Every structure is written in structure tokens, then in C-alpha cells.
Amino acid sequence: MTEPAIEALYTEDRSFPPPDEFAARALVNDRAMFDEADRDPEAFWARQARELITWFDDFDTVCEWEPPFAKWFLGGTLNVSYNCLDRHVEAGRGDKVAFHWEGEPGDTRTITYADLHAEVCRFANVLRDLGVAKGDRVNIYMPMIPELPVAMLACARIGAPHSVVFGGFSSDALADRINDAEAKVLVTADGGYRRGSAVPLKANADVALAATPSIDSVVVVRRTGDDVHMEAGRDHWYHELMERAAPDCEPEHLDSEHLLYLLYTSGTTAKPKGIMHTTGGYLTQVAFTHKYVFDLHPDDDVYWCAADIGWVTGHSYIVYGPLANGATSVMYEGTPDHPGRDRFWDIIERYGVTILYTAPTAIRTFMKWGTQEPEKHDLSSLRLLGSVGEPINPEAWIWYHTHIGGGRCPVVDTWWQTETGAIMISPLPGLTTLKPGSATHPLPGIAAEVVDEAGRRVEVGGGYLTLTRPWPSMLRGIYGDPERYRQTYWSRFEGRYFAGDGAKLDDDGYLWLLGRVDDVMNVSGHRVSTTEVESALVDHPKVAESAVVGAKDDTTGQAIIAFVTVKGDVEPDVALGEELRAHVAKKIGPISRPKTVIFTPDLPKTRSGKIMRRLLRDVAEGRDLGDTTTLADEAVVDEIRERAAAAPRDE
Ligand code: PRX
Numbered sequence: 130m131t132e133p134a135i136e137a138l139y140t141e142d143r144s145f146p147p148p149d150e151f152a153a154r155a156l157v158n159d160r161a162m163f164d165e166a167d168r169d170p171e172a173f174w175a176r177q178a179r180e181l182i183t184w185f186d187d188f189d190t191v192c193e194w195e196p197p198f199a200k201w202f203l204g205g206t207l208n209v210s211y212n213c214l215d216r217h218v219e220a221g222r223g224d225k226v227a228f229h230w231e232g233e234p235g236d237t238r239t240i241t242y243a244d245l246h247a248e249v250c251r252f253a254n255v256l257r258d259l260g261v262a263k264g265d266r267v268n269i270y271m272p273m274i275p276e277l278p279v280a281m282l283a284c285a286r287i288g289a290p291h292s293v294v295f296g297g298f299s300s301d302a303l304a305d306r307i308n309d310a311e312a313k314v315l316v317t318a319d320g321g322y323r324r325g326s327a328v329p330l331k332a333n334a335d336v337a338l339a340a341t342p343s344i345d346s347v348v349v350v351r352r353t354g355d356d357v358h359m360e361a362g363r364d365h366w367y368h369e370l371m372e373r374a375a376p377d378c379e380p381e382h383l384d385s386e387h388l389l390y391l392l393y394t395s396g397t398t399a400k401p402k403g404i405m406h407t408t409g410g411y412l413t414q415v416a417f418t419h420k421y422v423f424d425l426h427p428d429d430d431v432y433w434c435a436a437d438i439g440w441v442t443g444h445s446y447i448v449y450g451p452l453a454n455g456a457t458s459v460m461y462e463g464t465p466d467h468p469g470r471d472r473f474w475d476i477i478e479r480y481g482v483t484i485l486y487t488a489p490t491a492i493r494t495f496m497k498w499g500t501q502e503p504e505k506h507d508l509s510s511l512r513l514l515g516s517v518g519e520p521i522n523p524e525a526w527i528w529y530h531t532h533i534g535g536g537r538c539p540v541v542d543t544w545w546q547t548e549t550g551a552i553m554i555s556p557l558p559g560l561t562t563l564k565p566g567s568a569t570h571p572l573p574g575i576a577a578e579v580v581d582e583a584g585r586r587v588e589v590g591g592g593y594l595t596l597t598r599p600w601p602s603m604l605r606g607i608y609g610d611p612e613r614y615r616q617t618y619w620s621r622f623e624g625r626y627f628a629g630d631g632a633k634l635d636d637d638g639y640l641w642l643l644g645r646v647d648d649v650m651n652v653s654g655h656r657v658s659t660t661e662v663e664s665a666l667v668d669h670p671k672v673a674e675s676a677v678v679g680a681k682d683d684t685t686g687q688a689i690i691a692f693v694t695v696k697g698d699v700e701p702d703v704a705l706g707e708e709l710r711a712h713v714a715k716k717i718g719p720i721s722r723p724k725t726v727i728f729t730p731d732l733p734k735t736r737s738g739k740i741m742r743r744l745l746r747d748v749a750e751g752r753d754l755g756d757t758t759t760l761a762d763e764a765v766v767d768e769i770r771e772r773a774a775a776a777p778r779d780e
Pocket of ligand 1: 518519521546547568630644
């Protein structure tokens with residue numbers, strides 16, 4: 130027997146079949162779609178592409194695969210903004226609400242498909258008037274206001290790829306991304322609201338613009354009304370340009386492989402990678418997954434993806450998927466704790482949200498805040514919950530299912546990446562029996578396998594998650610750097626896309642994500658996943674959230690150091706630390722018992738909510754902190770460092 134790449138230690142026995150009433154109404158409640166896709170995956174995707182998307186010219190080739198480069202639906206032409214807007218208006222659904230938008234201060238706007246269509250056509254003309262032609266890149270640096278999807282769709286309408294940079298990023302990050310894309314125009318706003326104050330986006334952009342020679346024009350949306358510098362000849366107010374723009378704009382007929390957007394993923398040290406997504410394949414898979422994973426009934430559902438459009442989750446599941454499917458969505462500008470910690474539940478009650486899609490980091494924060502917050506509101510409109518971004522610990526899943534879903538809503542744990550463009554591994558809620566913490570199975574048409582160090586398939590147990598077949602919404606490369614694309618994703622295992630994640634398969638063939646393989650700890654020769662130890666900690670009733678890291682250790686190679694955040698009313702002390710160490714040993718075995726437990730009120734996270742284990746490793750090993758540019762709240766680390774110095778150690 131060879132040593133497993135990653136050990137599988139955590140067992141979870143609870144399971145949840147789809148509730149009968151849910152299954153009865155669900156779009157998918159039998160295996161026909163899986164059978165069809167197994168028989169002929171290309172024919173399956175071709176059918177989805179023709180059913181879900183309107184093409185100006187039908188395609189003649191489904192997939193051209195010259196590893197590692199794929200092209201989908203060749204010969205086909207289409208326009209994403211036509212699919213998201215015009216065809217719904219033409220079908221008489223112009224009055225349907227596309228977005229119930231809510232600003233953080235409480236201002237609201239109701240935007241129908243007809244409204245959105247009109248605004249997008251005008252803004253597409255604005256961009257053309259500024260000299261943007263098909264193929265030119267447009268950068269977007271905006272708060273979560275309706276003009277953000279308007280700008281994206283206007284780009285899509287004229288075939289100008291967009292590059293959205295999350296509004297929480299710094300001037301430097303913005304400048305790097307503008308320069309890599311050589312964008313011609315920047316669309317931004319004077320500011321946006323976050324946790325009660327205005328974030329000065331235009332002022333940040335001004336700093337970036339000093340070092341971005343490709344930018345000819347800047348368009349500024351007035352959101353906060355704060356004073357901003359406007360550079361004569363370069364900077365223009367959105368509302369003034371819109372007044373002058375012509376109202377009609379024919380959508381460009383674009384090739385299926387036309388570049389739709391770039392979205393940069395930040396490596397922790399290396400230069401950000403401009404992930405390329407194209408038109409036909411991307412739209413097909415986001416529309417497909419949005420429809421079937423969320424069991425969308427567009428006439429009844431009010432759907433809310435509580436991510437930021439600056440991340441891929443927002444691109445695919447706030448903008449392109451829901452609009453292609455003609456859904457009614459909620460879009461919210463601000464944070465979940467403004468003005469109170471019940472803001473999300475208040476929004477759900479007021480709009481009658483039926484489907485909620487959010488991240489484990491948010492769910493664990495809600496756990497920490499306590500059940501009294503959701504209990505203030507009537508959440509009975511909800512019928513389905515989703516999770517994305519990190520492994521969801523079984524106890525966080527149960528909390529979400531019980532306290533938000535009232536025990537009646539299936540929870541779809543969806544695994545995917547910026548690079549995959551759309552959901553890859555997920556339950557189908559009317560069909561799949563759920564296990565809390567498992568993303569369950571690849572979707573129809575998707576092929577995933579777990580392999581060992583040597584690239585051999587693992588049937589049961591832990592290893593590396595790989596994708597074995599091209600998929601329609603896969604990244605087409607890294608902008609300007611095909612070699613880096615090959616190296617990063619296709620070189621570790623011959624003929625396989627390697628995603629960087631560890632995973633295990635249980636006895637029933639369910640997939641469990643185990644976190645990034647870079648984070649796997651080596652304790653006395655055992656390869657222990659951070660996710661499993663964290664789940665064992667969160668399993669304790671007093672724990673809300675935890676992050677574990679391996680720190681160098683003379684005896685065991687690495688020792689497990691656990692950073693733990695307790696639930697709202699709990700006072701942590703030495704005895705609780707001991708109790709937690711014993712709890713982990715009992716739950717998943719003594720090898721995984723943390724050497725030290727450090728209690729901390731918060732954990733360091735990236736702006737998108739992922740725990741920065743690298744920083745915690747630096748704290749645990751007493752090093753100077755590495756790069757903190759993507760850290761959401763720098764004060765957290767100082768506090769953790771003080772507590773780490775004071776924590777009792779098990780020598
Ligand atoms: O490690 C996996 C984790 O998030 C990574 C992708 O991050 P990003 O490109 O920012 O996209 C996030 C939104 C799709 C993955 O490599 N991840 C995402 N979803 C899950 C997950 N880990 C476990 N379970 C998930 N459901």
C-alpha cells in the first residue's frame with residue numbers, strides 16, 4: 130500500500146433525501162439527464178446550448194479539443210446581452226423585474242427587463258462614442274449598483290471584453306489589472322457604501338490612473354454625491370453621457386469563441402492571472418447550472434446571490450446566469466451587519482426571497498452572531514439554499530439548513546472556480562440525497578476524478594481533484610500567457626486539469642472537498658487536511674469558526690495549530706482549549722489533535738472571504754507577515770499575534 134496523498138479521517142453519517150414536495154415540483158427528479166450526458170456528453174451540451182441560448186447562427190462543431198485548448202460551439206454566432214435582455218423583452222416579459230436593488234443606506238430601485246435593456250443600449254452607444262470597438266477591453270471598478278451589470282452587458286453588446294476589478298481592491302491592484310488588459314476605458318463611480326461609510330472609488334482610481342497609459346476615457350457614475358476630481362477631456366459623468374447617447378443599439382453578432390471577459394485571480398505572491406472566458410460555451414453552462422442547480426422556476430422564484438459582482442460568483446450567478454434565464458433577482462450593495470446583524474434576513478422577508486446563494490464564511494459569521502438574528506424575521510419564503518467558495522463544514526451546513534432553511538430547504542454545496550466559469554460539482558436539489566459537507570457529484574456532462582500522487586485514480590479515500598474532459602465554460606487561457614496556462618493547470622497530471630484542491634471519495638462515491646492541497650499538513654508522516662480538522666472543531670457546540678495550519682515542529686514535522694472563534698455568548702478559557710483538543714481527537718483521531726488552540730475574535734480573510742492560512746502559518750511559526758494586500762481587515766492579524774504569544778502550548 131502506498132501512503133494516501135491526503136488521509137480521509139472525518140466521517141459524517143447524516144443524510145437528507147430531497148423533501149417529497151420539493152422533488153415533486155423540481156425540474157430534475159430522475160437520472161435521465163445523467164444518462165443522456167453519459168451516453169454522449171457533446172450531444173448533451175449541444176442540446177443545452179440550443180435549448181437555453183438563442184443563436185443568430187447555429188454552430189456546426191460542438192467541441193474542438195486540442196489539449197489544453199478547447200473551443201466550443203464553433204460556427205455559432207450569438208450575443209450575450211441579446212440573450213440576457215432583448216429576447217425576454219421580445220417575448221413580452223419586459224415588465225418582469227430583473228433586479229430588486231437595495232443600497233446599503235436603504236434606498237431601493239426596481240429594474241425591469243425593459244428598463245435594463247434601455248439602459249444597456251444607451252450605455253453601449255456611450256462606449257462606442259468614446260471610441261470603444263469590438264475587441265477593445267473596458268475596465269470596470271464599481272460598487273454593487275445597477276450601473277455595474279449595465280456596464281458589463283453594454284460591453285457584451287458591442288463585443289468589448291470587460292475586466293471587472295472588485296471595488297474593495299487598492300489602486301495598485303487596479304492599475305496592475307488595467308495595464309495587463311491594456312484597457313481603453315475605465316467605468317467607475319464617485320464611491321459606494323460599505324458598512325455605513327462611503328468608499329472613495331474615484332479617488333482610488335485617480336491614483337491608479339496616474340500609471341495606466343492605455344486609458345483614454347473614464348466614465349463616473351454618481352452614487353454617493355461626494356466631491357471628486359474630474360480630469361478635463363478624460364473624465365465624464367455617466368448621467369451626462371447617457372443623456373446625449375442614442376437609445377437604440379443593435380447587438381453585435383459575435384463568434385461563439387469571442388472573448389466575453391477577463392477576470393483576474395490573485396495568486397498570493399505571483400502576478401495576477403487574467404482568466405479568459407468566452408461567449409457561447411460560458412453562457413450555456415452558466416444558464417444550465419443556474420437553471421438546474423437552483424431549480425429555477427422563473428415565474429415564481431425570487432433569487433438572491435449575496436456575492437459581489439467583482440468575483441466570478443457575481444459574474445456567473447448575479448449577472449449572466451439569472452438574466453439569461455429571465456429570473457427575478459435581489460441585488461444588495463452593502464454588508465450583512467448594516468445597520469443591524471439581521472440585514473440579510475430583513476431583505477429576505479421584505480422581497481420574499483425563495484433561493485439564497487451565499488458563502489460558508491458568511492454562514493459561520495451568522496452562527497457566531499447567534500440565532501436571535503434570523504429569528505426576528507419570517508424566512509418562510511425560502512425553499513432552497515446554496516453555498517460556494519470554501520468547503521462548508523458539516524455543522525455550518527446543519528446550522529444553515531436548520532436556522533435559515535427551517536429544516537425544509539435543500540442545501541446545494543456548489544464546487545467550482547474562477548477558472549471553471551460555472552458550477553461543476555453540486556447536488557441537484559430534487560434528486561440528490563444530501564450529506565452535510567459534501568458537494569456530492571459532478572453535474573451531468575462534467576467528468577471529475579480523484580487521483581493519487583502518481584495520477585492513478587482513487588476509488589475511495591483522499592487525493593487530488595482533477596477534471597478529465599473539457600467543459601463549455603472552462604477558461605480559454607491566461608490573458609497573454611498561454612505557457613503559464615499550460616504550466617499552472619495542465620502540467621501536474623498528464624491530460625488532466627488539476628484544480629489545486631484536495632478531495633476524497635467516500636464509500637458511497639460522494640465527493641468531499643478537502644481544501645487547497647498547499648494547505649495540507651504533514652503530521653508524523655500523515656497527510657491531514659485542514660478542512661477535516663476545522664470541521665471537527667466546528668462540530669463542537671461552542672465553536673463558530675476555525676482555521677488550522679501546520680507549523681514546523683521538531684518532533685512531528687508539522688504540528689497542528691488551531692485558531693478558533695467561539696459563538697457569541699461563550700467565554701473561551703484554557704479548559705475550553707483542552708476540551709476542543711480532546712474533541713478533535715475523539716472525532717477524527719489522536720493524530721489530528723491540535724498542539725495549540727488559540728482563541729481569536731476574528732480570522733484573517735481575503736476580501737472574498739477565504740481564510741488566509743498563509744498568514745496564520747506565519748503567525749504560528751513566529752515569522753514576519755508575508756503579503757497582506759488582499760487581507761480584508763489588517764487589525765485582525767495583530768490581535769491574533771498577541772493571543773498566539775499568550776496561548777498555552779502542549780509540548
Ligand atoms: O478551493 C476551492 C474553493 O474556492 C476555490 C476557487 O476560488 P475562486 O476562484 O475564488 O472561486 C470561488 C467561487 C467559485 C476552489 O479551488 N471552493 C469553491 N467552492 C467550493 C470550494 N471548496 C469547497 N467546496 C466548495 N463548494
